[in-house]
Amino acid sequence: MTYEDIARDIKNGKFAPVYLLMGEEDYYIDRISDYIVEKSLDENEREFNLTIMYGLDTDMANIVNNAKRYPMMSEHQVVVVKEAQNLRAWDDLSFYLQKPLASTILVFCYKHGTLDKRKKIVAEIDKTGVLFESKKLKEAMLPGFITAYMKRKKVEIEDKAAEMMADFVGNDLNRLAGELDKLVITLPKGQNRVTPTEIERNIGISKEYNNFELKSALITKDILKANKIVKYFNDNPKNNPLQPTLALLFNYFSNLMVAYYAPERTENGVAAYLGLKSTWQAKEYIAGMRAYTGMKVMNIITQIRLSDARSKGIGNVTLSQGEILRELVYFILH
Structure with a gap:
C-alpha cells in the first residue's frame, strides 16, 4: 500500500490489526503512526488505551501480551512499538497474527532499514495487516x-x-x-x-546566488551569471559548501542523461519517464537536451565525480573548493 492509500483508510476509520512501517525515510513512518493514534483515540481515551514501547527496552513476548489486552471505555487500544529495528525474535509474533485482537491496533515503527523480506513473518504481516516501506524521495x-x-x-x-x-x-x-x-x-x-x-x-538563502540559480545558468549556458554565482560561493564558503552543489548538479545531469531515452520528448513525456510530479520540472530537462549532447552530458557526469573526489583530497593537494567548482563550471560550459 502507498502512503496515500494508508492515510485514506485511516481517515475513513478503517484500521488494520497490525502495521509494519519500515524504511529509510522516517517522515512517513512518523506521519502514519501519529495519524493512527489521532484518528483512533480521542485525547481522553489515550490515557488508558495508548501504549508506547521501545524495541531496545522490550521483547516480542511483552509486546504480544500488551496487544492481547482489551481497551478500557474505548473501541480501540493502540500499541506503538518505536525503534522496532532493535527487536529480536520476530517469529514470536506469528502465533498472535493467526488471530489478532480486533480491538487492538499494533504499530511497529522500523526505521533506518527494512526487515528481511524473505522472512515468513513479513509475508504474514502483509497478509493480516499493512506492510509499508518508506523510501527516501529522489x-x-x-x-x-x-x-x-x-x-x-x-x-x-x-x-x-x-x-x-x-x-x-x-x-x-x-x-x-x-x-x-x-x-x-x-x-x-x-x-x-x-x-x-x-x-x-x-530562511537566509540568497534568491540570486544559490545552487538552483547556478543550475539554471548552466542549463541556459549563461556564462556571466554562472561565474558570478561561483565567485559568490567562493567568497561565502560557509553558507555555500561544495558538496550540496555537486550533489544537485550530479542529480540534474544524471536525470538529463536518462531523459534522452524518453519515448516522447515533450513536457508530459519527460515528466512521466523521469517520474516527476509536475510537468514544469520537465522544462529544464528539455532545455538541457537542447543545450548539451548526450556525449557531453556523459563527460560532465564523469567530471562531477572527479570534482567530488578532489574535494575529498583524492588526487588533489592544491585546489580549494572554490577553484574546484570554477574548473567544473568551465568544463560544463565549454
Missing part, C-alpha cells in the same frame, strides 16, 4: 513534495521558491517539513503565497 521529487505539503497548509509556493527550499534542506523530510512550518508562521497576515523573496528573508 531529489527531483522534492519540489513536488514541498508544493503538496504547502497546499495542505492552504499556502501556495512558487516553483522557484520550492526549488530553493529543496536545494537548501535536501531530502530529510522531517527537517524540510519543520522549515516549511516555520515559513508558514512567518508569512504576513493575509498572505498565502511564498515567493523567493520570503525564502531569502526568512
